[in-house]
Amino acid sequence: MQKNTRRSGLHGIGIAVVMILWIFGTAGYAISPSTQNGARGAEPLPRVIDWTPTNPLPDDLVFVNHLGPGNKGVTFLVTLEADGRVSEVQPIGGFSLYLSRLTPQIKQATFDPKQTGRVFVLRLKEDPQQKSLAAWETYSGQTCTPRTALSVMYRVAELRIGSDDNAASHCYKYILDKNPSSLAARYGVARQCLDREDLCAEWYLESLVNSDPDFLEARVGLASLRSWSDGEMAHVAAYEEMLKLQLPLATRESLLNSEVFTLEHARHLDQAVEATERWNTALTRLLAVYPRQVLFRYTEAIDHALLEEAAGKFQDAAVTYQLATSIVRQNQAASEFSAYLIDLGLARSLTHLARPAEAKVLCDRWKGRSKQLAGHSSRSSAGRSADDVMELEARWEFSCGAPQRGEELIKSAIAKYPESDAPYNALSEFYYSIGQIDQARTAKAKAAELREASAEKLREAEDQRIGLAN
Numbered sequence: 001m002q003k004n005t006r007r008s009g010l011h012g013i014g015i016a017v018v019m020i021l022w023i024f025g026t027a028g029y030a031i032s033p034s035t036q037n038g039a040r041g042a043e044p045l046p047r048v049i050d051w052t053p054t055n056p057l058p059d060d061l062v063f064v065n066h067l068g069p070g071n072k073g074v075t076f077l078v079t080l081e082a083d084g085r086v087s088e089v090q091p092i093g094g095f096s097l098y099l100s101r102l103t104p105q106i107k108q109a110t111f112d113p114k115q116t117g118r119v120f121v122l123r124l125k126e127d128p129q130q131k132s133l134a135a136w137e138t139y140s141g142q143t144c145t146p147r148t149a150l151s152v153m154y155r156v157a158e159l160r161i162g163s164d165d166n167a168a169s170h171c172y173k174y175i176l177d178k179n180p181s182s183l184a185a186r187y188g189v190a191r192q193c194l195d196r197e198d199l200c201a202e203w204y205l206e207s208l209v210n211s212d213p214d215f216l217e218a219r220v221g222l223a224s225l226r227s228w229s230d231g232e233m234a235h236v237a238a239y240e241e242m243l244k245l246q247l248p249l250a251t252r253e254s255l256l257n258s259e260v261f262t263l264e265h266a267r268h269l270d271q272a273v274e275a276t277e278r279w280n281t282a283l284t285r286l287l288a289v290y291p292r293q294v295l296f297r298y299t300e301a302i303d304h305a306l307l308e309e310a311a312g313k314f315q316d317a318a319v320t321y322q323l324a325t326s327i328v329r330q331n332q333a334a335s336e337f338s339a340y341l342i343d344l345g346l347a348r349s350l351t352h353l354a355r356p357a358e359a360k361v362l363c364d365r366w367k368g369r370s371k372q373l374a375g376h377s378s379r380s381s382a383g384r385s386a387d388d389v390m391e392l393e394a395r396w397e398f399s400c401g402a403p404q405r406g407e408e409l410i411k412s413a414i415a416k417y418p419e420s421d422a423p424y425n426a427l428s429e430f431y432y433s434i435g436q437i438d439q440a441r442t443a444k445a446k447a448a449e450l451r452e453a454s455a456e457k458l459r460e461a462e463d464q465r466i467g468l469a470n
Contacts, residue, residue, distance in 0.1 A: 153175050
């Protein structure tokens with residue numbers, strides 16, 4: 001097994017890259033109805049049909065680690081011809097190797113005649129890896145030896161990969177002894193390398209990409225890893241190469257979303273705005289066919305629209321804010337605070353576009369409601385509501401009333417709550433909205449610094465509590 005324990009250049013990135021691998025992979029499956037919720041606009045959403053593959057996938061594919069946060073299932077958009085034949089299969093989202101391996105099965109499948117001539121969403125009923133790990137008690141206490149059956153090695157490795165002992169490492173070693181090209185073992189070792197910030201991660205990820213170009217999670221992980229040594233624009237270049245491929249709809253949206261953030265972090269505002277336009281297109285497509293895949297993207301839409309405001313692209317900002325509105329309307333978990341930010345951002349954009357009557361409707365909706373919004377806030381920051389009355393009033397003022405008064409309210413909140421990140425978040429939004437980009441980035445960085453300091457205090461308090469309890 002390739003080994004290099006030199007940590008230089010990798011310090012602090014292991015967890016970040018593992019999270020990126022998870023985001024582009026597949027997580028647990030929530031129980032949900034087999035039809036989508038209502039219609040979007042005048043067009044009904046495609047029906048969702050649960051499906052189980054006829055031919056099971058091999059263990060070496062099933063146990064490529066991909067269960068993590070952020071997934072909405074393995075899904076495809078399927079078109080049936082009038083004669084019942086499958087004419088098109090467009091992967092929507094999920095683990096890339098499942099998508100590429102299952103597409104041929106779907107093309108040969110026979111579906112309910114009632115779907116003839118229609119487009120529908122086909123959803124994998126249950127993730128094969130999750131199903132295989134259902135009997136976790138059988139494997140969680142086991143270890144691997146050279147004589148252990150391969151089927152058992154895969155399961156033990158997956159269940160023990162996060163443990164402090166070397167059980168998973170031994171399993172992967174024995175799997176690779178029997179099958180040096182094993183996808184599951186090489187990807188498992190790559191994740192272990194990332195966990196311990198070892199340069200062997202790059203070697204394994206590169207080998208996986210070379211052996212299977214469809215392995216998008218490995219490509220994204222490799223690009224993320226190399227960006228730390230080659231710079232953020234190298235990361236963007238890698239994303240652009242991937243965007244040239246025939247990608248699942250959700251993967252394209254995720255890549256573009258990450259590219260916008262990377263470009264802004266690299267201080268390339270014009271390119272970030274251009275990428276936002278492409279992201280809007282990808283997001284709109286997903287909303288039209290499978291909105292549950294992107295029901296929490298309204299937060300990113302707010303961030304991206306602020307960049308468009310900063311660049312003076314108010315028509316584009318209005319489109320992005322309207323896109324955020326359409327998501328929030330379909331997401332019952334979205335807070336009033338999010339709707340507040342979106343409406344005020346849209347009001348600012350409409351004002352710049354000489355549409356004051358429309359802006360006034362949005363402003364009037366929230367006028368005088370700061371105390372109500374602050375009272376319902378469930379967020380906390382440095383022992384106070386994350387957005388207290390002053391910050392909320394300030395946002396309304398710089399969006400709908402007197403911008404100078406809005407700025408004054410924010411600075412008063414900073415003086416009153418110097419350890420809170422909330423006023424700096426509001427200040428950053430204010431500066432973005434008036435095009436003062438450097439000041440916006442400075443305020444945003446200060447907010448992040450204060451959030452981390454607050455989190456560290458909470459960790460220290462929890463450690464102390466545990467210590468006293470013991």
